[in-house]
Amino acid sequence: MQIGIDQLAFYTPNTYLDLVDLANARGEEPDKYRIGIGQSEQAVIPVTQDAVTLAANAAIKVVDQSNRDKIAMVLFGTESGIDNSKSAAIYLKRLLDLPDNIRALEIKQACYGATAGVQFAADYVRLHPDKQVLVIGADIARYGLHTPGEVTQGGGAVAMIISAAPRLLNLDDETAFRSEDIMDFWRPLYRSEALVDGRFSENVYIDFFKAVWLDYQNQTNRTIADFTAFAFHLPFTKMGLKGLRAILPEATETQQERLKANFEASRQYNRQVGNLYTGSLYLSLRSLFDNAALKPGQRIGLFSYGSGAEGEFFSGTISDQFKAQKSRQWFKTFFSNRKRLDVAQYERVFSQTLPQHDVYLDTSYDDARFVLTGVQHDQRQYLDRDQHKVTE
Incomplete structure (x- = not known):
């Protein structure tokens, strides 16, 4: 029985910052961002969007009457949670009008959370092949204005349906993972922006990738020749390229050209959105599905990394049901239709945060179906515009 990713959708708001504008404003050469970092644009997230609304706006694309009653769990990977106790998945479950006989959990380990959700979901579906699991990766990447990490900000959400007989990717059983207590990136409870040791984090990312890749090879006896493409966690797209380059010498020249071309296909969307934290790997996978010439049966390698640190290498084959995607x-x-903000506008949006008291937010400029309308009695208020009702 084949288990894997049946659907994969994405959402981010329609406002963005061109990184050439940011480079000019910060006194940097634009190619430092476009080539050195590998980013062109980044999503700018308004205060009327949080991890819950981002997730809802992505998930509504993969949840409908055809599968609503089949979904047995919601697994919500995020490091941008809105409550220290209540799961973001509980809010999402109500916004999506999912049934009550369902598990709804939040998973946190930096950018690795969604991958944990995928693996837990696959294990569940193997035992319950008539059920499906909704897996979310939703985050807002914030490092602060005028900081070294500013160029790697962004945000958005991916929503995946894990099922039997998937239409996108059949997950292989073998997987290799590694965890260590490492302070390369962290965000204490009292901070809204992350702290990062950038160079150290890059080195750990590469070390983890090489370690889990070797472990995977030892488990499976597969080599780089067995793979059509690799998808990477992309906090910035140059990071994934560094990972790929670490193993390219194992491939023939022809194989290297194919892998490099498919990596370019896999980073197109991330270049224009920025850092999604838990969703970054899966936006890259969506970009690979949409922009590479893939065929059923071809094997894809996936590297997930969450600072602090957790890494995993796993794989899957393109489904026999795979076809050209409308996405x-x-x-x-x-x-093409996004609104480009200048640097002053971006800085104003970035600086708008929820106060620590009740507030009503103006949502007239936010075109999303699901929005955050404010806080009342310390409870976030969410609006589903299609239902014309507020959900607390």
């Missing part, structure tokens, strides 16, 4: 046109239209 490629959706992304093309979306990127």
Whole structure:
């Protein structure tokens, strides 16, 4: 029985910052960002969007009447949670009008949370092949204005349906993982922006990738020749390229060209969105599905990394049901129609945060279906515009 990713959708708001504008404002050469970091644009997240609304706006694309009653769990990977006790998945479950006989949990380990959700979901579906699991990766990446990490900000959400007989990717059983207590990136409870040791974090990322890749090879006896493409966690797209380069010498020249071309396909969307934290790997996978010439049966390698640190290498084969995806046109239209903010506008949006008291937010400029309308009695208020009702 084959288990894997049946659907994979994405959402981010329609406002963005061109990183050439940011480079000029910060006195940097634009190529430092476009080539050195590998980023062109980044999503700018308004205060009317949080991890819950981002997730809802992505998930509504993969949840409908055809599968609503089949979903047995919601697993919400995030490091941008809105409550120290209550799971973001509980809010999402209500916004999506999912049934009550369901598990709804939040998973946290930096950018690794969604991958933990995928693996837990796959194990569940193997035992319950008539059920599905909704897995979310939703985050807002914040490092602060005028900081070294500013160029790697962004945000958005991916939503995946894990099922039997998937239409996108059949997950292999073998997986290799590693965890160590490392202070390369962290965000204490009292901070809204993350702290990061950038160079150290890059080195740990590469070390973890090489370690889990070797472990995976030892488990499976597969080599780089067995893979059509690799998808990476992309806090910035140059990071994934560094990971790929670490193993390219294992491939023939022809194989290297194929892998490099498919990596370029896999980072197109991330270049224009920025850092998604838990969703970054899966936006890259969506970009690979949409922009590479893939065929059923081809094997894809996936590297997930969460600072602090947890890494995992796993793989899957393209489903026999895989076909050209409509989402490629959706992304093309979306990127063409986004609103470009200048640096002053971006800084104003970035600086708008929820106060530590009740507030009503103006949502008139936010075109999303699900929005955060404010806080009342210390409870976040969410609006589903299609239902014309507020959900607390």
